[in-house]
Amino acid sequence: MPFQMIEAEKLASAVVRQIENLILRGILRPGDRLPSERELAERLGVSRPSLREAVAELQSRGLLSTRAGSGIFVADVLGSAFSPALIRLFSTQEDALDDYIAFRRDMEGLAAARAARKGSDTDLALVDTIFRKMEVAHTKRDPSEEASLDADFHMAIIEASHNVIMLHMMRSMMDLLREGVFYNRSIMFKQRTTRDALLDQHRAINDALQARDSDGSQAAVNAHLSFVRRCLADQREADKHEGVARLRLQKEVGS
Incomplete structure (x- = not known):
């Protein structure tokens, strides 16, 4: 039978999906600074390790970027629209x-x-x-x-x-x-x-x-x-x- 065991979604994956959706819908815009790690973890109701995992994943996808001493920002995803x-x-x-x-x-x-x-x-x-x-x-x-x-x-x-x-x-x-x-x-x-x-x-x-x-x-x-x-x-x-x-x-x- 074509059925598979249902697995609970990792918290980090849920965070990734939420932030992706906010960027896609234009609510989070290029250059926007995310809240501090502690504040964002509290808002999302997840642990800081889960949040770090999600942020790392979004950075690898080019959606978030880190600026030394400044924090984490939404990447300029439209920067290459026109050379x-x-x-x-x-x-x-x-x-x-x-x-x-x-x-x-x-x-x-x-x-x-x-x-x-x-x-x-x-x-x-x-x-x-x-x-x-x-x-x-x-x-x-x-x-x-x-x-x-x-x-x-x-x-x-x-x-x-x-x-x-x-x-x-x-x-x-x-x-x-x-x-x-x-x-x-x-x-x-x-x-x-x-x-x-x-x-x-x-x-x-x-x-x-x-x-x-x-x-x-x-x-x-x-x-x-x-x-x-x-x-x-x-x-x-x-x-x-x-x-x-x-x-x-x-x-x-x-x-």
């Missing part, structure tokens, strides 16, 4: 910017539709909380905080979609945004009219999500990122015109 050479190439090619925005628009539109359908009330409360912070930051003259919250808002929607493949892929895309590989978001937020329009667009996305309007959420994301794409195209054209104008001025002053 430094490819990132530099992205930053020098105009077409890459258009493709980046188009890709984000397609994927985030799908994520928003999924979030409206599958996100929990807590997921949507988090999105709303970040948007309320954006409203407060919008009243400040310095746009840097609002620009930072913009990335957090979009990432919260992706997390609310509960698709782990999309989550990790889009987190790497958002890292490129935060690092300013394609464009400096702060520039977009400096113009008051553009800044007002961006806030209204985020409000439309949030309203559709809170209403659990799947189609409306996707449409609002598409409209927002299409607007971003147009603004960046206009800025590139304006920069080119400014370059030509400066050449003309130099010629006139020098003549």
Whole structure:
């Protein structure tokens, strides 16, 4: 008969599985520091030797890393998503910017539709909380905080979609945004009219999500990122015109 003796799962294996799941679901993020060995063992209800065995296993799998004198951290599991050479190439090619925005628009539109359908009330409360912070930051003259919250808002929607493949892929895309590989978001937020329009667009996305309007959420994301794409195209054209104008001025002053 095809039956085998059932064995009790080792405590270390249960710890490994729990931490793996937290990383997979994006709850533990690259760079996050784990609690001290004593505290983590107490939280998990396991002995310190069992915890050490689990940590060693996760380190061998490349999911955790140790920093001398600092503790144990979640490894940068997405560090190789884009090589430094490819990132530099992205930053020098105009077409890459258009493709980046188009890709984000397609994927985030799908994520928003999924979030409206599958996100929990807590997921949507988090999105709303970040948007309320954006409203407060919008009243400040310095746009840097609002620009930072913009990335957090979009990432919260992706997390609310509960698709782990999309989550990790889009987190790497958002890292490129935060690092300013394609464009400096702060520039977009400096113009008051553009800044007002961006806030209204985020409000439309949030309203559709809170209403659990799947189609409306996707449409609002598409409209927002299409607007971003147009603004960046206009800025590139304006920069080119400014370059030509400066050449003309130099010629006139020098003549």
